[in-house]
Amino acid sequence: GFETASVVKVGILAALLLRAGDAGRGLTVAERAHAAAMVVRSDNDSASALWRAIGGARGLDAANERFGLTGTAGGEGTLWGLTRTTAVDQVALLRQLFVADGSELSADARAYVTGLMGRIADGQRWGVSAAADGSAWALKNGWLRRSTTGLWVVNSVGRVSSGGHGRLVAVMSRGSATLAEGIALVERAARAVVSVLAAEGDGIGRAERDQKSS
Template sequence: MTHRTSLRARVLPAVAAAGVLAPVVAGAAPASAATAPQVSCTSGKAGLAAKLQKDITTALAGRAGTVAVGLRDRTTNTTCTLRATTSYDSASIVKVTVLATLLWDAKKTNRYLTSREAGLATAMITKSDNAATTTLWKQLGVTKVKGFLTAAGMTRTVPGSGGYWGLTQINVTDEQRLLSLITAKNTVLSDNARAYILKLMGNVVTSQKWGTPAGAPASVSVHVKNGWLQRATRGWRVHSVGTFKGGGHDYTVSVLTDGNSTMNYGVSTIQAVAKVIHRDLIPAAPAASRYTPTTTPQEAYIAVPRG
């Protein structure tokens, strides 16, 4: 697929070497039960902040691991945060940043994406293709990724070194900042770049639509990117970020987790939070069955060092 609406581009040289695939780590110790989360919410709509704070806290009660949550609804001027600046290994969540960097760089040099770049970008987001991500990461180089992060105001995100893009350090504050740039007019990303990112996030394969879309009403458009990674320390990292618009609301949700004993445990934690957020924002709307997550989510394991 060639994207030539207003994204001007030339091919960039590849740099740096990619990491090697690490085997699945067996027997990672489950994290101990988390302490009661301190969710903080504010809202321009009476009663909504207190309801969200209570319901998110209840959804996380007794869950093991470390969970971070970010919510912003432009329509009601509502925000919720939990562990907003806690750092996590990114896993495949960083792929949205890689795409944004590619488009930001294209804008700077007034070029179109090549058909090759568009194909890689599509595979990276819609299928979470790791080889495509490594190719684009090498092409851009860490210097350009850092340049985008600075322009985007994502000051606490640290790109993974040695080609290990899956070990980029991310946090809820910066992920919410990125989603905000994708969903509203700004000087960092062009309107066509934003539309392109949303188009790809809206076409994620069915087996990867779990996470933040869980419980989203049929009236709401959904754009999502998930990621997961198992390591010897802190068990499974499982993350989901999404943008949602409809039913009188325009909101973004980020949920990052680690210390999960299994991948599905992390998925369940994220979906418990997502369901109460969608319900509290749009209480009268039934959830769309098309966003029911698969019981067997699939994604290739990303390149990380052993351990």
């Protein structure tokens, strides 16, 4: 699996909404403030607050089981960014958010998350959006420089419109020497995946890239 970095923030919010739905309640004012900051600006303090609210890795893993994710494991302790996942699982989560059929989440919950993913802050609008023709995209990116290697984990997940079709795309990468190199890699992969989908008439794109440093 790949470290999620901040793409796990979508999973944290999905888990929070699932718990709230089970309890028959909406999100509190504080939860909504944290959720917006966490997704739109990728605010880490807000992510940590909601990670605690869902019960950490145990809460994330329980939600992911219901969402049909099989290769994702929450990060230890407070380290939500070291959650490990696969592109296949990230697409499964995107389906829960963007496809009503078979989703564990209510229409309101899905609209809330996808709406935040469509309002990402300037400077974070890269990644799978490179594969969109026009401005119709909803995404969440993650980027993390591993202290052990000095190399970057760069990930991007979301929905893009291309050729009149909505496509769910997840790209996970690690091993880039710089963040800029990682972003370029992820955007190349996203464009390649969407062009293949267009040729095959499919709507689901997954890519995983390991940079081999020379």
